[in-house]
Amino acid sequence: MKDTLRHAGKRKQLVDVLIQKGIKDNAVLMAIGKIPRHLFMDSGFEDHAYQDKAFPIAADQTISQPYTVAFQSELLQVKRGDKVLEIGTGSGYQTAVLCELGAKVYSIERQKELFKKTKLFLSKLGYRPKHLSFGDGYKGLVEHAPYHSIIVTAGAPYVPKPLLSQLQIGGRLVIPVGDDPQIMTLFVRKSEKEFEKREFGEFRFVPLLEDKN
Numbered sequence: 001m002k003d004t005l006r007h008a009g010k011r012k013q014l015v016d017v018l019i020q021k022g023i024k025d026n027a028v029l030m031a032i033g034k035i036p037r038h039l040f041m042d043s044g045f046e047d048h049a050y051q052d053k054a055f056p057i058a059a060d061q062t063i064s065q066p067y068t069v070a071f072q073s074e075l076l077q078v079k080r081g082d083k084v085l086e087i088g089t090g091s092g093y094q095t096a097v098l099c100e101l102g103a104k105v106y107s108i109e110r111q112k113e114l115f116k117k118t119k120l121f122l123s124k125l126g127y128r129p130k131h132l133s134f135g136d137g138y139k140g141l142v143e144h145a146p147y148h149s150i151i152v153t154a155g156a157p158y159v160p161k162p163l164l165s166q167l168q169i170g171g172r173l174v175i176p177v178g179d180d181p182q183i184m185t186l187f188v189r190k191s192e193k194e195f196e197k198r199e200f201g202e203f204r205f206v207p208l209l210e211d212k213n
């Protein structure tokens with residue numbers, strides 16, 4: 001596993017592209033400027049790693065587009081020490097961004113192959129999420145709730161109720177909702193029963209799958 005000055009230079013260019021596209025959160029930009037995204041992809045595709053594009057990984061899944069990762073991370077407004085739940089660990093790239101932001105990360109993946117591979121890989125890279133779990137993200141992870149924020153990194157046909165109920169008061173859920181494309185949606189929990197909802201335009205994700213374990 002190699003990370004060179006050439007990779008660092010390409011990362012800097014990617015960060016500039018994200019700034020041009022409107023990403024402002026410095027901590028998010030610094031995380032993306034630091035994480036060796038090329039190592040999260042198969043070695044043959046290294047040259048694509050610092051383009052602002054989604055890319056195929058194992059088990060027919062994708063590593064999200066850097067702009068999407070940055071956009072969702074910015075919406076979460078992570079503070080150091082926050083407990084954050086991620087649905088769809090995938091390659092672990094978004095997990096690594098959350099770790100760089102100082103979050104205590106809990107992440108769920110429903111593809112066994114990816115779960116195993118990414119768990120090993122993140123620890124090799126030195127990232128220490130609090131908990132990686134193999135299971136169904138529609139249910140959230142009630143054992144460790146409530147969370148300061150929850151991020152869903154697959155397209156949800158509807159908003160799963162358990163995710164809303166596992167947010168603490170003031171907590172934020174960032175979730176792409178719909179079939180194709182999805183609408184990036186933010187829910188902020190105002191009280192036990194009240195949620196404020198805001199929408200942020202179209203994005204494209206692989207689907208959040210149900211009942212497939």
Ligand code: SAH
Pocket residue numbers: 061062063064087088089090091092093094095108109110111114135136137138153154206207208209210
């Ligand atoms: N955050 C990832 C994005 C991966 S794509 C990254 O940066 O690489 C979305 C991921 O969600 C896939 O790995 C897919 O297997 C996973 N997924 C789909 N449905 C799920 C479910 N119900 N529960 C948990 N993970 C799910």
